[in-house]
Each structure stands twice: as structure tokens, then as C-alpha cells.
Amino acid sequence: MKSLSVNDLKISKSLFLLDPEVTFLNHGSFGACPKRVFERYQYWQLEMEKQPVKFLQRRVPELLDKARAKLGKYLGCSADELIFFPNPTTAINMVVRNLDLKPGDEILSTDHEYGAMDRTWRFICKETGARYIQQPIPLPLTSPEELVEQIWSGVTANTKVLFFSHITSATALTFPAEELCKRAKEAGITSIVDGAHAVAQMELNLDELGADIYTGACHKWLCAPKGSAFLYVCKELQDQMLKPLVVSWGYEAEELGPSLFIDHHDWQGTRELAAFLAVPDAIEFQQQHDWQSQRERCHKLASNTRNRLNEMLQQNPISPNTPDWFLQMCAVQLPEVDEVALQTALYDRFKVEIPVYRWQGTPFVRASFQAYNDQKDADRLLASLEELVPKFV
Ligand SMILES: Cc1ncc(COP(=O)(O)O)c(C=O)c1O
Known part of the structure; x- marks a missing residue:
């Protein structure tokens, strides 16, 4: 053949x-969005403008739940482990404010990370007295085992968090996420993975991957509209991630949603939600092709x-x-x-x-x-x- x-x-x-x-x-x-997915995005915008009150107050909770369920199935996790965020930067900004970092705590990372993430870590370290350690990972890379050892040699008694890209931005390299998360779990270190480029470049099963926290962009390789991304937090850590970046009606909610974790982060005031709702259409587009x-x-x-x-x-x-x-x-x-x-x-x-x-x-x-x-x-x-x-x- x-x-x-x-x-x-x-x-x-x-x-x-x-x-x-x-x-x-x-x-x-x-990223770049297919016409058909973009039409669905505009369809949701029009639905909202036709009857904003009905849409935002009565339809959105169910529509978001459905979109989250479809994304969860695609990512190999359950819907209640996911929150939609407009981008990984915002998601990680929420996470760092929930880590309860203390002076002397260390966040171990690498020198291949995305600049906005480095800045977010440096910001929170300045606020808390924690330290952002970027292990040098010189090129060329030769074996995943050696890479794991190079990163791991930066672990100390003060390491509280391991943060790395699943696929790096500047060097476009895949890091051995499963092995790194496994090691972190064994050492009692919280693993946080920046999967901005991994979603749809590879098949993901987040529950099997073993990261405590994982963020991914849907507007990059999944080809969803701009402003669609997610944060995954495994169930055991959700109680530690309850401080919302924007406090709104979900905090002290009068009507309880799927979980406190989702309630606290999902509703951030009146905002554009159409990109989130078009994520299932992006998944379908790729599956159909x-x-x-x-x-x-x-x-x-x-x-x-x-x-x-x-x-x-x-x-x-x-x-x-x-x-x-x-x-x-x-x-x-x-x-x-x-x-x-x-x-x-x-x-x-x-x-x-x-x-x-x-x-x-x-x-x-x-x-x-x-x-x-x-x-x-x-x-x-x-x-x-x-x-x-x-x-x-
Ligand atoms: C590795 C990595 N992480 C995070 C991001 C942040 O993406 P956003 O600007 O959508 O928050 C990017 C964007 O290119 C990236 O390459």
C-alpha cells in the first residue's frame, strides 16, 4: 500500500x-478557528442578545454544565473537576493566590516556561516571600529520564510546588508530565502543569496523567474561539482552591451549584460566555475530521x-x-x-x-x-x- x-x-x-x-x-x-466553529460562537452571542435575562439567568448554568461535561469526556476527567477560564494566564493567577505560600517555600520550575507564567510566579513570590526556582535545562535534550533527573535535582525540603509546561512555548518540547507528576505525588509536592499547547496536540487523560492541577487552552490547538480555556483541579485539592479571583454571586451562593469549587469560580459577573459554549463544537469539528x-x-x-x-x-x-x-x-x-x-x-x-x-x-x-x-x-x-x-x- x-x-x-x-x-x-x-x-x-x-x-x-x-x-x-x-x-x-x-x-x-x-490558534485559528474554523468557520463552522466561529459560526456557533456567534450563534451563542446572538442567543444571548435576543433575550439576555433568560439566557444569562436561566439557560447559562445548564449550558455551561453541558459544555463542561463534553470537555471533561474529551480530557478524561469528570465535569466537576473543570472550570472554564478565558485563558491559562487567568487560571494560574487564581491558583497561585490559593496556594498559601509562606516565606521560604519553593516553587520548582524550569527555564523553558512561558513568560507570563514566570511573571505570575515572581509576583506571588514577592507578595509571600516564597522563591521561584527555575532549573536550567540546557539543550539538546537527550532522554526523558535525564530530563526528569535534571528537574528533580532542584527539589529541596522547602519545595512546595512543581510547575512545568507539558509542551514548552519557546522550545516546543514535550516534557515527561506523567513521570514528573508521579514523583511529585510520592514526595508530597503539589504538581501544577501548564498544558496550554498540549490540548489537542496530544490525547489527554487528565485523571490518568496524575497532575494535581492542570490548565489548558482550548483556543490554541483545539481551534475553539479565543477566550476559551480551562482549569482542572483534582477533587482532593479543590477545598484548597476556593478563593475566587473575582468574588461574585457564587460566593456565599443562595442556590448551590454542582460544588463549592465550581460555585466560587464560575460566575464572575456579567461577561462573554460564548467562547466557552463553542468548545463542544470545536471538539466535534476535530472529531468529524x-x-x-x-x-x-x-x-x-x-x-x-x-x-x-x-x-x-x-x-x-x-x-x-x-x-x-x-x-x-x-x-x-x-x-x-x-x-x-x-x-x-x-x-x-x-x-x-x-x-x-x-x-x-x-x-x-x-x-x-x-x-x-x-x-x-x-x-x-x-x-x-x-x-x-x-x-x-
Ligand atoms: C506554554 C504557555 N503557557 C501559557 C500560555 C498563556 O496563554 P494565554 O495568553 O492564552 O493565557 C501560553 C501562550 O502562548 C503558552 O505558550
């Missing part, structure tokens, strides 16, 4: 709202592109070239360049949308491959970098 090429099974970019003129290789930053095959095709594209880029730019790969290290995104080191000028020129001259940035002082480019990308997009990236990199070194 003929093996599938990376263009077989590609779904048409016209199913998305993306500008057809742009070679869009940055799904990782803010055989997403497992899309993921495999995109990984193949990422893997080939990574090899070609490393060869062309004469760089070393930052990890082995296997799906346990990266999935639909790949980060490649660049020779010393003006990264801002290069990113601008890629867009202005070639209409290639892709992030070029520095991580730990080294310039990188990160390519994202989603169901609407194909070989032509990868070829255009290579051709444009081949022409532009020498100009900006």
Missing part, C-alpha cells in the same frame, strides 16, 4: 477564517521541516527527532541574526507569519503545523529563510 504523503488528508484552509494570502505557520500563539490522522500528518511535516531547517542553517537539533519530544510544533536554532528584523522581513516580503525570538540568548524560529498547512507552506518557509537569513546575520 502506498504510504501517505504529508499533503494527503490535508483539510482545506478555506474551512478556516485565515487570510489565504498568508502562509500561516504560527498556530501556536493564538479524523484529527488523529491530521496530528500524525502534521507531525511528519514538522519533523521533515525541522530536519531540512537544521541542515540548511547548519544547526544541531535540540532533541531527538521523535514524536515523544515534539508534535505539531518545532523550534530550530538560528545562526546569530537580528531576530526582530528577520521576523518582520519574513512577513513583509514573503507573507510568512512565524515567530522569531530569543530563548536564553539564542535566536530561534518556531514553526507550527495545523490541519490547514501543507508541504507548500514548509517549502515557502525554507525558501524565504534561505534568502533572508544571510541578510540579517
Whole structure:
């Protein structure tokens, strides 16, 4: 049987709202929403405006419960372990304020974390006297076991929390979450996982993964509308996560909802809820388009592109070239360049949308491959970098 090429099974970019003129290789930053899912999002906005009182007071609780149930089934957890948040940043901001950190407590993390998360941890450490420890994890990575040991060597008697990305942002690498959470559990350390990029790049089973707390974005790889994300808190920890970021009617609720945990966080005053309600539509969209095959095709594209880029730019790969290290995104080191000028020129001259940035002082480019990308997009990236990199070194 003929093996599938990376263009077989590609779904048409016209199913998305993306500008057809742009070679869009940055799904990782803010996702992209299919037309059909976006229509459902607008449908919920219209439903609200038709009869705002009925919608917000009488329909929303049941609609949110249903959306949460569908998301829970998709993520391998129960609906009452989940709260919708507009983004992982907000979710983690709530979590850090509930940890009861004391002077000297340590949050162990890595130097691969997302900047907004680093800032949130530094903020809470300033308030409480706790310490945010970022273990250096130098590249290249070679084995998951070694990576676990590198992180774990930062554990001390004061470590209260282990925080890491399931898939890192700048380096686009998958961290061995299951093993790290297992170790944390054995050591009595609370594990908090930033899964912003993991949702829909990989199949998740949150109850099996074993994280105490996990946040994920639905507006990235699940292709839901912007402003849809979730926080998972395992049942045993929910009583410690009851301080809402925004106090509203769910606090001292007159009518009890599914749990105190959900009551305290769900209602944050009048706000836009349509993105949350469209999450089930995003899940259905992917299920109807055989997403497992899309993921495999995109990984193949990422893997080939990574090899070609490393060869062309004469760089070393930052990890082995296997799906346990990266999935639909790949980060490649660049020779010393003006990264801002290069990113601008890629867009202005070639209409290639892709992030070029520095991580730990080294310039990188990160390519994202989603169901609407194909070989032509990868070829255009290579051709444009081949022409532009020498100009900006
Ligand atoms: C690893 C990681 N965590 C968290 C976030 C935060 O996402 P948001 O801005 O949606 O809160 C991002 C966004 O790119 C990310 O890459």
C-alpha cells in the first residue's frame, strides 16, 4: 500500500477564517478557528442578545454544565473537576493566590516556561516571600529520564510546588508530565502543569496523567474561539482552591451549584460566555475530521521541516527527532541574526507569519503545523529563510 504523503488528508484552509494570502505557520500563539466553529460562537452571542435575562439567568448554568461535561469526556476527567477560564494566564493567577505560600517555600520550575507564567510566579513570590526556582535545562535534550533527573535535582525540603509546561512555548518540547507528576505525588509536592499547547496536540487523560492541577487552552490547538480555556483541579485539592479571583454571586451562593469549587469560580459577573459554549463544537469539528490522522500528518511535516531547517542553517537539533519530544510544533536554532528584523522581513516580503525570538540568548524560529498547512507552506518557509537569513546575520 502506498504510504501517505504529508499533503494527503490535508483539510482545506478555506474551512478556516485565515487570510489565504498568508502562509500561516504560527498556530501556536493564538490558534485559528474554523468557520463552522466561529459560526456557533456567534450563534451563542446572538442567543444571548435576543433575550439576555433568560439566557444569562436561566439557560447559562445548564449550558455551561453541558459544555463542561463534553470537555471533561474529551480530557478524561469528570465535569466537576473543570472550570472554564478565558485563558491559562487567568487560571494560574487564581491558583497561585490559593496556594498559601509562606516565606521560604519553593516553587520548582524550569527555564523553558512561558513568560507570563514566570511573571505570575515572581509576583506571588514577592507578595509571600516564597522563591521561584527555575532549573536550567540546557539543550539538546537527550532522554526523558535525564530530563526528569535534571528537574528533580532542584527539589529541596522547602519545595512546595512543581510547575512545568507539558509542551514548552519557546522550545516546543514535550516534557515527561506523567513521570514528573508521579514523583511529585510520592514526595508530597503539589504538581501544577501548564498544558496550554498540549490540548489537542496530544490525547489527554487528565485523571490518568496524575497532575494535581492542570490548565489548558482550548483556543490554541483545539481551534475553539479565543477566550476559551480551562482549569482542572483534582477533587482532593479543590477545598484548597476556593478563593475566587473575582468574588461574585457564587460566593456565599443562595442556590448551590454542582460544588463549592465550581460555585466560587464560575460566575464572575456579567461577561462573554460564548467562547466557552463553542468548545463542544470545536471538539466535534476535530472529531468529524479524523484529527488523529491530521496530528500524525502534521507531525511528519514538522519533523521533515525541522530536519531540512537544521541542515540548511547548519544547526544541531535540540532533541531527538521523535514524536515523544515534539508534535505539531518545532523550534530550530538560528545562526546569530537580528531576530526582530528577520521576523518582520519574513512577513513583509514573503507573507510568512512565524515567530522569531530569543530563548536564553539564542535566536530561534518556531514553526507550527495545523490541519490547514501543507508541504507548500514548509517549502515557502525554507525558501524565504534561505534568502533572508544571510541578510540579517
Ligand atoms: C506554554 C504557555 N503557557 C501559557 C500560555 C498563556 O496563554 P494565554 O495568553 O492564552 O493565557 C501560553 C501562550 O502562548 C503558552 O505558550
